Amino acid sequence: MATTDQSASPDAAPTRIVLIRHGESASNAGRWISGLETCGGLTDLGVAQAEALRGRLAADPDLRPDAILVSTMRRAVHTAEIIAEPHGMVPQQHADLIERTSGEAEGLTVEEYTEKYGIAPWTDWENPLSPGGESGDEFASRVFSATDRVVGEHRGKTVWVVCHGGVIMISAARRWPVASEATSIAALPVVSPINTSVSEWLVDPAGLWRMARYNDHTHLVGVTPVDPQAPAAL
Incomplete structure (x- = not known):
């Protein structure tokens, strides 16, 4: 959960954590369970989504990043490289920002997984x-630690974090006590974020988290159809 820093000045600037989901990936389109070894990167639509987001972010000087962090998965790295280009910045890769790991099921389609294990994935x-x-629980613990690390290393700064649907959902759900009792990611009190959507936290000097926006994807108008049922973790 959120931590506090009693030594922080109450007048210090908040830390802005801008969580960005990657563009549509090959696994999103093909509905397979992907990981580090089987991530097919972005589709053409995913590239178009990232380019639309790049234009939107570049036009907003208030959101200029002090740092850009990214998961080590190809789909996230490619998205980060596209949106970082106007700023001349190299995204910093962090393995603790990857999607929930799937083990030996990696590479199976949703249908193959369901047939093999007798239960739908996630x-x-x-x-x-x-x-x-x-x-x-292991995934949530990793996400909590990763996001707290980001805040600790970038206090008072604006940081873009290009990551995954599951990471963003867990980050948001940390603000609701019911999250600790959830029996699946579908039970979390948040919707799956759209590809290249923007979610933003403001973390004050005392370590209190406040959500400024969630799943903001207005840049996709005219670019892509929205499927609210698409799984976050593909």
Whole structure:
């Protein structure tokens, strides 16, 4: 949960954590469970989404980043490289920002997974998707630690974090006590963020988190259809 820093000046600027979901990936389009080894990168639509976001962010000087952080998955790295280009910045890759790991199920389609394991993927919060993957609690613990690390290393700065739907949902759900009782990611009190959507936290000097916006994807008008049922973790 949020931490406090009693030594922080109450007049210090808040830390802005801008969470950006990657553009549409090959696994989103093909509905397979992807990981570091099977991430197919962005589709042509995913590139177009990232380019639309690049234009929007470049036109907003108030959101100019002091740092750009990114998951080590290809789809996130490609998205970060596209939106970072106007700022001449190299995104910093961090392995603790990746999507929930899936273990030996990596590479299976949703249908193949359901047939093999007798349950739809991401509906069991307590257990890993398959041997070698993370449980929901392990994933949440990693996300909490990663986002707290980002704040600790960039106090008072604006930081873009290009990551994944599950990471953004867990980050948002940390503000609701019910999140600790969720039995699946579908039970979290937040919707799956759209590809290249923007969600933003303001973290005050005392370490209190306040959400400024969630799943803001107005830059996609005319670029892509929106499927609110698309799984966050593909």
